[in-house]
Structures are given as C-alpha cells and as structure tokens.
Amino acid sequence: MSRSRPHLAYLPNGWAITTWIVAILVCLPVFIVLGSIFASTGDVWAHLAETVLAKYITNSLMLMVGVSIGVLAIGVSTAWLVTMCQFWGVRVFEWALLLPLAAPAYLLAYTYTEWLEYYGPIQTGLRTFFGWESATDYWFPNVRSLWGAIAMFALTLYPYVYMLARVAFLEQSTCTLEASRSLGCNPWRSFSKIALPLARPAIMAGLSLALMETLNDFGTVQYFSVVTLTTGN
Numbered sequence: 001m002s003r004s005r006p007h008l009a010y011l012p013n014g015w016a017i018t019t020w021i022v023a024i025l026v027c028l029p030v031f032i033v034l035g036s037i038f039a040s041t042g043d044v045w046a047h048l049a050e051t052v053l054a055k056y057i058t059n060s061l062m063l064m065v066g067v068s069i070g071v072l073a074i075g076v077s078t079a080w081l082v083t084m085c086q087f088w089g090v091r092v093f094e095w096a097l098l099l100p101l102a103a104p105a106y107l108l109a110y111t112y113t114e115w116l117e118y119y120g121p122i123q124t125g126l127r128t129f130f131g132w133e134s135a136t137d138y139w140f141p142n143v144r145s146l147w148g149a150i151a152m153f154a155l156t157l158y159p160y161v162y163m164l165a166r167v168a169f170l171e172q173s174t175c176t177l178e179a180s181r182s183l184g185c186n187p188w189r190s191f192s193k194i195a196l197p198l199a200r201p202a203i204m205a206g207l208s209l210a211l212m213e214t215l216n217d218f219g220t221v222q223y224f225s226v227v228t229l230t231t232g233n
Contacts (some may be wrong), residue, residue, distance in 0.1 A: 052227065060228045063150060063221070064211055071210045075161025076203060080191060083169040094166075098159050105156040106219030112152065113223070116143045133205025151225045153214050160213075161206035168199035 081087075082094050100108070114120055123140055132138050142148065172195060185193065196203075221228050 019104070032226045043217040055227055056229045059226055060145060060215065060230075063153070063214060063226070066150035067153045067157065067210060068207060070150060071161045072203070074154060074158040074206060075167050075206060076199075078158075079162045079165035079169055080195070083166055084195075093153060097162055100156045101157070101159045104219070105152055105213070105217055106223060108156050109149075109152045109220045109223050113143050113148075116140075119129060143225045146224075146226050149221055149226050152220055152224075153210075153217070157210040157213050160209040161203055163174070164202040164206040165199055168202035169195060172198055 028169075029179070041122050078097050082097070083089055115122055117123070118135055118140075126132065126138070126140075130138070215230060218230050
C-alpha cells in the first residue's frame with residue numbers, strides 16, 4: 001500500500017488556479033476604484049464640495065426616498081391584491097403588471113414627456129376643451145423635474161418589488177391568516193401584522209434591486225435635467 005503524501009493536499013490544482021485568476025480579474029476594477037480614493041487629486045474634492053457636491057447628494061437621496069415610497073406602495077399593494085383577491089381580470093393583471101420591465105426607464109420618460117409636455121396631446125386637449133390660450137391661463141405640473149423622475153422610476157421599477165412580494169405572499173400559509181381572522185383581526189390588520197412582516201425580506205430584496213437601478217440610471221435623470229451622483233460622474 002502506497003503511503004499518502006499529506007503535503008500534496010496543499011498544492012493548488014488547475015481548477016483552483018483558474019478560479020483565483022478569474023476572481024482576481026473580476027475584482028481588479030473594484031481594487032482600482034478603491035485605490036483611486038487614496039490617489040492625490042489636488043483640490044478636486046474641495047472644489048466639488050464648494051460647488052455641486054451637496055446638490056448631487058441631496059438630489060440622489062431625494063430620488064432614492066421618493067422611488068422607495070413609490071415602488072413599495074405600488075409593488076406591495078398590487079402583489080397582495082392579485083394574490084389574495086378574486087376579481088375580474090386578475091389573471092391578466094398577474095402578468096401585465098410585469099410589463100414595465102420590458103422597457104427601460106428612459107424610454108418611458110421620453111414617452112410620458114411627449115404626452116404631458118405643453119405641446120403634448122393631454123395639455124393640448126385641456127386647452128381646447130376649456131378654451132385656454134396659453135400656459136399662463138392654467139397650472140400643470142412640470143414633468144421634467146425631480147418629482148417627474150421619481151414618478152418615472154416608480155412606474156418602471158415597481159415590478160421588482162411586485163414579483164418578490166407576490167412570491168412571498170403565495171408561499172405563506174393561508175391557515176396563518178385564517179387564524180388571525182378567527183382571533184378578531186380584520187383583513188387590513190391581518191395584512192399589516194401577519195402577511196407583511198413575513199414578506200418583509202423579499203420586499204426589501206426587491207427594493208434593493210429597484211434602488212440599484214435608480215442610482216445606475218443615467219438617461220432618465222439627464223433627460224429630466226436632474227443632477228445626481230450618476231450624472232456628476
């Protein structure tokens with residue numbers, strides 16, 4: 001019987017070497033970005049802090065907060081309705097609510113802007129119907145603004161929350177909800193106290209994906225003239 005050689009177990013084989021090479025290549029851009037933090041930049045950061053950095057950070061934070069509220073409100077409510085309620089067209093809504101993912105946010109921004117701008121069909125129809133002659137005769141919200149960008153992102157990215165929340169609701173036992181109803185909880189209280197906390201991890205995962213897409217988007221915020229950390233870079 002041949003004697004085993006324990007020291008050979010510590011020698012890397014071909015697969016281990018290949019794995020390390022791939023890992024280093026993948027992490028190399030991250031290491032370069034982290035290394036740039038310690039590089040000498042002169043007065044660049046001081047100049048940014050004195051001029052536009054505060055506005056970049058403020059707009060980015062407001063965008064994240066607004067999009068979070070929008071995608072949570074739309075995604076969670078629609079997921080709960082199509083999962084727990086029976087109404088006409090529910091089977092259509094189950095897949096139709098995913099359609100916003102088929103188009104990038106900036107394409108929807110172009111479309112809605114064309115519809116809602118002064119020269120678009122909506123404002124043109126309002127002026128024709130009410131007899132208004134110019135923009136000074138009425139008030140209409142400015143679409144190309146921070147709030148317009150928040151609305152566009154919320155309407156485009158809520159399916160991330162909707163998909164994961166719906167899966168979480170489907171996996172929940174109906175016996176738990178029925179037990180809460182038998183103990184005196186109304187439908188709203190059963191949702192807020194039982195179903196929502198159980199689905200919270202999935203909802204937070206969907207929200208994280210939506211916020212990642214929000215901060216990564218360049219076309220929408222640039223088209224709406226909203227300066228953020230993405231456009232600033």
